[in-house]
Amino acid sequence: MNARMETSKALRLFLDTIVALQAANDADEDAIETVNRQIGWHRLLQIKPGLEAMVESANASPLVLAAEQHGNIRKFAGAFLQAFTFRSRRRHDPLLAAVATLKMLYVEGRRVLPDRVPVGHLGANERKLVFEDGKPDRRLYEIATFAHLRDRLHSRDVWVEGSRSFRPIDEDLMPKPTFVALKGKDQLGLGVQTDCGAWLADIREMMDVNLKRLAWRARFGKLDGVRMENGTLIVTPHTSDVPAAAEAINAEITEMYPLVEVPDLLREVHEWTGFADQFTHVRTGDAPQNIAAMLAGVLADGTNLGPKRMAGASKGISAHQIGWMRSFHARSETYRAAQACVTDAHSRHPHSQIWGAGTTASSDGQFFRASDRAARRSNINLHYGSEPGSKFYSGLSDQYGYYSILPISPTESEAVYVLDGLFDHDTILEIEELFTDTGGASDHVFALFCLIGKRFAPRLRNIKDRKFHTFEKADSYPALANHIGMPINTALIMEHWDELLRLAAPITARTVAPSAILKKFSASSKSSDLAKALRELGRIERTLFMIEWYSSPALRRRCQAGLNKGEAAHKLKHAVFFHAARSVIAPSTVRPSELQVSTWWSAPSSIGTPSTSAGQRLICASKAELFPMGC
DSSP: OHHHHHHHHHHHHHHHHHHHHHHHHHTTOOHHHHHHHHTOHHHHHHHHHHHHHHHHHHHSOHHHHHHTTHHHHHHHHHHHHHHOOEEESSTTOHHHHHHHHHHHHHHHTOOSOOSSOOOTTSOHHHHHHHTTTSSOOHHHHHHHHHHHHHHHHHTTSEEETTOSSSOOGGGGSOOHHHHHHHHHTTOSOOSSOSOHHHHHHHHHHHHHHHHHHHHHHHHTTOSTTEEEETTEEEEOOOOOOOOHHHHHHHHHHHHHSOOOOHHHHHHHHHHHHOGGGGSOOTTTOOOOSOHHHHHHHHHHHHHTOHHHHHHHTBSSOOHHHHHHHHHHTOOHHHHHHHHHHHHHHHHHSGGGGGTOOSSEEEEEEEEEEOOTHHHHTOBOOGGGOSSOEEEEEEEEETTSOEEEEEEEOTTSOGGGGTTHHHHSOOSSOOOOEEEEOGGGOOHHHHHHHHHHTOEEEEOOTTGGGSOBOOSSOGGGSGGGGGGBOSOOOHHHHHHTHHHHHHHHHHHHTTSSOHHHHHHHHHSOSSOOHHHHHHHHHHHHHHHHHHHHHHHOHHHHHHHHHHHHHHHHHHHHHHHHOOSSGGGTSOSTTSOGGGOEEEEEEOOBOTTSSBOSSOOEEEEEEOSSOSBGGGO
16 A cells, blocks of 8 residues: 555656646746746655665566565465375476475475576576576575466466366367277368378468469459558458448338337247247246246346336236246256247248358357446456446357357456357257457467368458468568568477367367367466467468458458347347346336336348348337236
8 A cells, every 4th residue: 555655646746747847848938947846856856766666676577576475475385285296298397396396395394495406497587586696596496486387287288186177188188099099980070181291281282372372462453452551461441332222221111110019029939939938947847837927037137127127017927926937947058948949940930041041150249237236246347347247258140040148257258268159059050150350369269160170250350460370481472571470380280280189079079168178278378389289270270361351352241241240139138238227217206117118129131231220129118017918
């Protein structure tokens, strides 16, 4: 607290000095005299020692700063080392040798390190600090060793014997005997060849041809919607090609839509699909008997009103009935089954083919702010503001049907969950191509899509700043010199090829969640060799995708249309979700039955891209009751 106050005082004085100098400059006065008159030299000289200490502290090594807490670490370090046995993927791992040295010191009660200690796990700067006085510093050496142990545990390059949380990465791979048998029969079911050399040769030739074609077309201005400026490729933003006449017809048809009350809509959808029957009883497995109460519970969840407010806005349904249905019938697995039921019925309907074949999809995360008790159990992501909330990562097919909705923490990366929905859903959809925004893209995700044989097509922000990673030297493509980055490390890929195949095989077999693997790979700043090999593979796939992105306006339009469908669905969900219901139901004198809520559901336009100017109007309200005649 004192340090914060001192920093605040220093910044305030610095700001006052700038204001004084600005005033002197505007008034054409002597700057020194103005500062002396308004601030005072004595105040500036008094704060100088404190500022010097702050600067020195900011320049200090993190290792030195962490070593100041060595006294606290000593209290549990010995017991910690005695309690666990660590294992490593590397033979004669210097980190484990260092851990064994520290363990021996605590057992023997020694305070001074021997003159020779394992240092292979330390970086050059860390070694310099540890041996600054000629002999190893116990505090710095121990803190650095524990920091590396933490990173290696997160990357799963080191694991704890007998632990369920810190297990070896091999436990997530396909067992070796099974892998060898399936590989011999060519039955792994992956999207790449089992022969790494042959696959790399094919990819190398393909990339070289495509890069040379792209360079030639860029040089002579043959790229549609892409121009070359100072050696940099610039993509012209896609503009809507919907004619004005189509917009006018869309608006006219929209006015013909009847005003539909959401309870009536839910009931009608249930009659079409039977989705409410999927909310089976937690013990008996029976379908709900009181469909009206079940639908009211679903609506209470979807609008964040809760049972009491929903009962107050419903006719013939009590809060007890809604609460009972939610307690015994509404669970994550029943919601998932109900969603799949609706999506499957929608996919089988012949009209769904108007929007797409059901083989492409988009996925994106959506943040919902929490209120009341839920706020205390939620996280804060400053990207969405200072209010707590929850995030849902959803996958939407090109037919506007949800195949996956995953609750995730607002602070987690979306890229980790991109693949989960493709393999962990109950619908009949078979998604072959997935569109995401930049938040869902990473080199690891590109690599896994390549291995499993599906197509990943993200809309990358600032794509001009991303580099191609090539097999050939950069001077092989002089026109693209500004876009060429680090070369592909083929040796690393070949060394870990079988492990990469063993990593992807259980994903396609649906025995391992992709997020479980990606979380481990992204948890540490120091990646394991397997994670690095996966990243190199992802760079190859991303380079091929970027070449096609620059070359194909059809790909850019298809990706934009897919993402627009997801954005249209987001608008509907945000309109229905009330957040804090008290902000909708104004004063307490207003009866719940008088609640009126208007939402807009953007209808798809004639070319499969949601209209931004008009949509299907869906009104959930009436001056009478939200549930007339008990729904």
